[in-house]
Amino acid sequence: MQPVxxxxxxxxGLAGLTSAIHLSKAGLHVTVIExxxxxxxKVCGEYISNEVLPYLQWLGADPAELSPALIERVCISTVSGKKVETRLPLGGVGISRYALDAFLMGKAVNNGVNLLQDTVINISFVNEQFAIETVANGTLFAAHVIGAYGKRAALDQQLNRDFISRKSPWLxxxxxxxxxxxxxxxxxxxxxxxxxxxSKIEDNIINICYLASxxxxxxxxxIDDHRREVLYENPYLKxxxxxxxxxxxxxLTISQISFSEKEKVDRHILMTGDTAGLIHPLCGNGMAMAISSAQLAAQQILQGQPRAILEKExxxxxxxxxxxxMKAGSLLSSIFTHPWLSGMSMRTVVAMPALLPFIIRQTHGKPLTV
Structure with missing residues (x-):
């Protein structure tokens, strides 16, 4: 029988590897299944807010090692061509998931994390123990499981998660x-x-990522016809x-992107990153939130509290x-995708430029403490 x-x-991905680095740094034996x-x-905006920079540095995973693009300003435009620009309150960096995920994987493995390339097909929880069924490695057992497998997966169906039955209009x-x-x-x-x-990422490359109904x-x-006939209506995109x-x-494309509410703890699994909830990409803060949620999960496991208290906390x-x-992101997305509302909002922001940094702060957090 496999050991527990x-x-x-x-x-x-981001959340899974960040949790793995944190927990292994504290001396726990961690296995990542990817x-x-x-x-x-990966389909991603590839922008990380500086709010998570102190935490990544504490983990020994400073993205500066990858020579990312430094980002300090943001501009927003409407279909009609109205545009407003301001400084980002905290700023951030642009880095590809191609480079960042491989970088974090290397840090995790160097910390002693066991990395398995395999597919999980089911998870059960009996007698305070998880049984994780995999394709190549049979059934593995664990005291704690963290879910960090992304926006939508076959495993969500297997676990019968509530959001999976609702159709999503986004790709x-x-x-x-x-x-x-x-x-x-x-x-x-x-x-x-x-x-x-x-925005730019490393090596002066431009990352373009968009969400469409x-x-x-x-x-x-x-995609080409849609881009020419729809995206090109905005003169800046053209x-x-x-x-x-x-x-x-x-x-790269993905469909059925769900912004529905998701359980943060499901079948006793601590869900992190997009697996716990997806903020609208308009906010540009999904990567930082994934990293932040990974920190929360790792910290709770390290507290060593009874499972019921751990999950509640x-x-x-x-x-x-x-x-x-999340609520601010949903509201902003509703406004920005409505022609009349987006035009009126843009006129308001142009007349009162100080509003834009205030709006941005509603979707970002303060620098993480460690």
């Missing part, structure tokens, strides 16, 4: 480009039925795409740290 491991983390190999591109598209784009800027450009984030997208044969060369053979702290941000 202290912690198994399902998913080796179905894909490293490095790998996302991402690719890297080479071309002219200002240093230090993250741009959020509205288009009919969605919005697009543009299926209702708008389904009227076109493919200029960016027209003057940039794609570096991917084809864009993790949920409380998650809601305390993120619930208001």
């Amino acid at each position: 491991r202290e912690v198994i983390i399902i998913g080796g 179905k894909h190999s490293y490095p790998r591109h 996302a598209v991402k690719a890297h480009y080479q071309g002219p784009f200002p240093d230090g800027l993250v741009a959020l450009h509205n288009f009919r039925g969605g919005y697009c984030g543009v 299926y209702e708008t997208f389904k009227n076109y044969k493919n 200029e960016i795409f027209s003057n940039s060369e794609p570096l991917f053979e084809r864009p 993790y949920t409380r702290q998650w809601n305390q740290q993120f619930a208001k941000r």
